[in-house]
Amino acid sequence: xxxxxxxxxxxxxxxxxxxxxxxxxxxxxxxxxxxxxxxxxxxxxxxxxxxxxxxxxxxxxxxxxxxxxxxxxxxxxxxxxxxxxxxxxxxxxxxxxxxxxxxxxxxxxxxxxxxxxxxxxxxxxxxxxxxxxxxxxxxxxxxxxxxxxxxxxxxxxxxxxxxxxxxxxxxxxxxxxxxxxxxxxxxxxxxxxxxxxxxxxxxxxxxxxxxxxxxxxxxxxxxxxxxxxxxxxxxxxxxxx
Amino acid sequence: xxxxxxxxxxxxxxxxxxxxxxxxxxxxxxxxxxxxxxxxxxxxxxxxxxxxxxxxxxxxxxxxxxxxxxxxxxxxxxxxxxxxxxxxxxxxxxxxxxxxxxxxxxxxxxxxxxxxxxxxxxxxxxxxxxxxxxxxxxxxxxxxxxxxxxxxxxxxxxxxxxxxxxxxxxxxxxxxxxxxxxxxxxxxxxxxxxxxxxxxxxxxxxxxxxxxxxxxxxxxxxxxxxxxxxxxxxxxxxxxxxxxxxxxxxxxxxxxxxxxxxxxxxxxxxxxxxxxxxxxxxxxxxxxxxxxxxxxxxxxxxxxxxxxxxxxxxxxxxxxxxxxxxxxxxx
Ligand SMILES: Nc1ncnc2c1ncn2[C@@H]1O[C@H](COP(=O)(O)OP(=O)(O)O)[C@@H](O)[C@H]1O
Ligand SMILES: [Mg+2]
Numbered sequence: 001x002x003x004x005x006x007x008x009x010x011x012x013x014x015x016x017x018x019x020x021x022x023x024x025x026x027x028x029x030x031x032x033x034x035x036x037x038x039x040x041x042x043x044x045x046x047x048x049x050x051x052x053x054x055x056x057x058x059x060x061x062x063x064x065x066x067x068x069x070x071x072x073x074x075x076x077x078x079x080x081x082x083x084x085x086x087x088x089x090x091x092x093x094x095x096x097x098x099x100x101x102x103x104x105x106x107x108x109x110x111x112x113x114x115x116x117x118x119x120x121x122x123x124x125x126x127x128x129x130x131x132x133x134x135x136x137x138x139x140x141x142x143x144x145x146x147x148x149x150x151x152x153x154x155x156x157x158x159x160x161x162x163x164x165x166x167x168x169x170x171x172x173x174x175x176x177x178x179x180x181x182x183x184x185x186x187x188x189x190x191x192x193x194x195x196x197x198x199x200x201x202x203x204x205x206x207x208x209x210x211x212x213x214x215x216x217x218x219x220x221x222x223x224x225x226x227x228x229x230x231x232x233x234x235x236x237x238x239x240x241x
Numbered sequence: 242x243x244x245x246x247x248x249x250x251x252x253x254x255x256x257x258x259x260x261x262x263x264x265x266x267x268x269x270x271x272x273x274x275x276x277x278x279x280x281x282x283x284x285x286x287x288x289x290x291x292x293x294x295x296x297x298x299x300x301x302x303x304x305x306x307x308x309x310x311x312x313x314x315x316x317x318x319x320x321x322x323x324x325x326x327x328x329x330x331x332x333x334x335x336x337x338x339x340x341x342x343x344x345x346x347x348x349x350x351x352x353x354x355x356x357x358x359x360x361x362x363x364x365x366x367x368x369x370x371x372x373x374x375x376x377x378x379x380x381x382x383x384x385x386x387x388x389x390x391x392x393x394x395x396x397x398x399x400x401x402x403x404x405x406x407x408x409x410x411x412x413x414x415x416x417x418x419x420x421x422x423x424x425x426x427x428x429x430x431x432x433x434x435x436x437x438x439x440x441x442x443x444x445x446x447x448x449x450x451x452x453x454x455x456x457x458x459x460x461x462x463x464x465x466x467x468x469x470x471x472x473x474x475x476x477x478x479x480x481x482x483x484x485x486x487x488x489x490x491x492x493x494x495x496x497x498x499x500x501x502x503x504x505x506x507x508x509x510x511x512x513x514x515x516x517x518x519x520x521x522x523x524x525x526x527x528x529x530x531x532x533x534x535x536x537x538x539x540x541x542x543x544x545x546x547x548x549x550x551x552x553x554x555x556x557x558x559x560x561x562x563x564x565x566x567x568x569x570x571x572x
Contacts, residue, residue, distance in 0.1 A: 003355050003357075006351055006354045006355055007355075010340070010343075010351055013342070013343065013347075014340065014342050014343075017342045018342065078338055079334055079336040079337065079338030080338045080340075082304060082334050082336075082338070083334060083338055083397075084355075085304055086302045086303070086304055086327060086330070086331075086332040087327060087352075087355050087356065088324065088327040088328040088356060088357070089355045089356070090324075240304065240305055240306045241299065241304050241305055
């Protein structure tokens, strides 16, 4: 069996047998959708749930991706990483294994969010829109999990990683178009929001609901994703402890 | 399947050769110009904590970059051909890492698949059997004892039948019975033609189980030889005396004071039987009460202490000619 799949299967088994991580991953996206989508007093639109669903999809993909680095940190602290690095299997399969496992987790969460959103009255996506939505989430998830997993090689311990995590994810989320469109943002936020990869993904999913193919967004995300993967593969091949 | 019957793809004559292998951490020299040639044997690196054993193993397994110097594993250079080196070896690190949420079989199977062996299920079965884990194979590793977890790691390492097996302190933290069992398995693997590079800080284990031993201290190899030849470095008998009181020295021809370990005094004597009563008298004259005395042949402990402690070589009871012969580069 391919080494990528072996690494991925191992993490999935550990995740499901760990039970609480698994349950939490299923419950938290629902909580976000209900509290943000239904409870916030919003004035700029009547269909806030339609508006906010792409934001929550991308946000939960972001959180899932940040856990990619967390998984690697844990492997490092428990000594597994050292053993894996000494194996003849290509070292980048460790990286792709993590990306794959994050992708699977992210897609499970996204599916739960979409089903709930539709149940709560969001406008249904047609199959083409669904396909593009998943495509964007996959590219975005690969981009971010590749970044966090590689970051984890250089950050030794769990506490530092959590700190760096918070430092990256909070501003990224709040300066994106997840919660509000460009039109209602304060002036100063529009520029960071426009160059934020989170916004690319969110805008892409919104645009496809309007019947337009989000060429710019998918192009930008794919380009960034490829570049980061190249850097990450190099980093994994060269890693020394 | 019997490991003995399996063909090794490319048996190598000298599995490990190092050339001035050196590693600094900042200003600290963890490994200093290491020159080794390991053959088809159990080769032990013996040294106290912090002497550079793990650093050495991590350089040889391509996990850590040497500051200077290089090494070849089965003829492959660790700098230029790390992928080929990793195909030849297995590595069991000092810190144990087995997946407690997986069963023993799942743990080994995973490595069988990662190594890409032809029949992973069969390979896993025979590795578990070799290490006496077959009857507990489908239990979660959570329920395994420390010794069983170590054996599980050995099973993971030998599932692809490597040319060279690196074991970093395989017995540390285990009880006596478990340690013995691990060494029994290591010996068995050597019989099958595997070369084993093992580190330890237990002198008695190195003495009993290794074919050759390198004594290392502060990153410097002090001597390399068979345990017996190392012990013959000390030509004298060891006389020990357990006393209460303060020892203030004496002069008996043919007897030198070596050191005190707690309330035990250690002397080197050219003739132990003759020296014992003389030492007893001399100590009694000083008004010390002697609780116990013994004569024994030198152990690897004594060799180690002398190789590492005495800067003034001529004062010790060494066969200096032999000592100089075995220092430095071999072969
Ligand atoms: N990552 C590191 N950074 C700095 N110093 C280190 C590092 N790893 C080991 N050392 C130092 O190098 C020396 C050798 O360590 P090590 O190879 O682990 O010894 P051993 O395995 O024999 O106990 C020790 O003094 C240790 O403190
Ligand atoms: Mg060590």
